């Protein structure tokens with residue numbers, strides 16, 4: 001008889017939506033064992049092909065069934081240094097779970113029957129944290145005389161730092177912000193990724209000897225050339241895609257129209273939800289409209305709703321999206337959670353302008369209704385705005401979450417670094433080397449916005465090339 005997938009433990013919607021505490025609580029041991037036992041242990045497993053870093057999923061799940069959690073941890077760590085992060089944020093339904101044999105092949109994302117690989121990965125990662133397990137190192141003596149600089153402490157930079165430090169290379173990470181983690185800290189809210197988990201996985205790198213230099217903008221504080229003069233043998237650029245895109249509509253510069261990046265940074269990094277204890281304010285407003293359909297839009301909406309509750313404002317937060325739920329790129333679980341918590345969704349709606357009052361504050365958004373046409377270059381059906389369907393939505397706060405692009409802080413002052421029309425770095429796809437010898441890149445700065453595990457995938461490739469180039 002087919003065994004049902006084991007549901008993960010979660011805080012109840014009412015309990016969680018007025019706090020920033022973690023929503024998904026993970027599996028207890030008994031549940032993890034039950035879920036692991038559902039794995040068919042396929043002779044030719046397809047799941048690992050869906051994982052951008054190629055974790056041996058079949059093997060670590062088998063090790064869970066034998067209660068060999070330490071071995072399972074080492075199996076994951078062979079490919080991924082951050083199981084507790086990935087177990088929480090990976091869009092598994094588009095990746096490993098979608099490739100699981102138990103998933104229906106005709107759906108755009110994994111079906112419920114697919115093994116909950118990400119929750120099992122998280123179980124193993126969290127077990128290691130609780131039991132202070134240390135993964136085995138693979139030091140290579142030949143590498144210990146080299147030092148490598150990494151620019152950016154987001155997933156890509158952290159991944160390269162881990163790969164190199166575990167092999168014995170001396171690593172320094174330069175980060176523009178005053179905290180490490182990139183989007184993991186300033187973008188993804190703590191109710192999805194608690195900061196003690198992030199800190200634990202970053203502290204592990206510090207234990208390996210990785211040095212972090214904060215408030216340091218490569219391209220401003222020091223140039224690439226100056227880093228090489230300091231004796232670095234190679235540099236890795238994990239600059240991310242930190243600049244928000246806007247819609248270019250009238251009224252977009254009104255007060256209380258935020259980019260999701262600014263809104264989330266104020267909340268996650270500057271702790272605006274604890275104002276006045278922390279100094280950064282955000283006035284949530286009675287009606288909040290979030291524009292977009294990705295993870296950023298969902299995170300912004302869920303954070304906004306929590307802010308309304310904390311500020312004792314009746315919650316009224318709505319996501320508007322040009323397409324339908326099926327085409328939303330956000331993780332399915334987050335869409336479900338947002339809905340449970342009380343976020344409203346309005347599909348097939350496109351904003352055409354922001355209207356404000358005399359004081360310059362936004363009051364409403366003018367929108368058009370859309371219909372879906374034929375698929376566009378993204379493979380998703382194109383939204384077609386319907387002429388004459390204009391209507392207004394009340395909005396005391398609007399949050400724009402329609403994409404991110406590269407910052408040019410470094411590339412703007414380093415003309416030898418070849419960029420494409422989006423200002424993303426051009427690399428050799430086999431080695432991840434940029435147009436400058438000894439300078440490599442990975443993560444969102446190559447090819448634009450992606451996922452954490454995709455950033456790990458390109459970063460690992462770059463780390464392997466760096467090591468090859470050193471010896």
Ligand SMILES: Cc1cc2nc3c(=O)[nH]c(=O)nc-3n(C[C@H](O)[C@H](O)[C@H](O)COP(=O)(O)OP(=O)(O)OC[C@H]3O[C@@H](n4cnc5c(N)ncnc54)[C@H](O)[C@@H]3O)c2cc1C
Nearest residue numbers: 152154155156176182183187218240295443444450451452
């Ligand atoms: C709100 C939000 C939610 C998301 N949710 C998910 C999710 O649930 N699952 C998922 O898989 N992906 C998610 N993503 C996407 C994912 O976070 C990114 O793909 C990933 O962070 C890319 O990693 P990165 O290291 O390339 O860049 P980033 O995380 O952007 O890190 C780049 C770092 O480089 C620093 N930097 C840039 N220029 C310089 C310089 N010149 N000098 C020094 N430092 C510099 C920046 O300050 C930053 O810290 C989300 C993204 C956002 C914005």
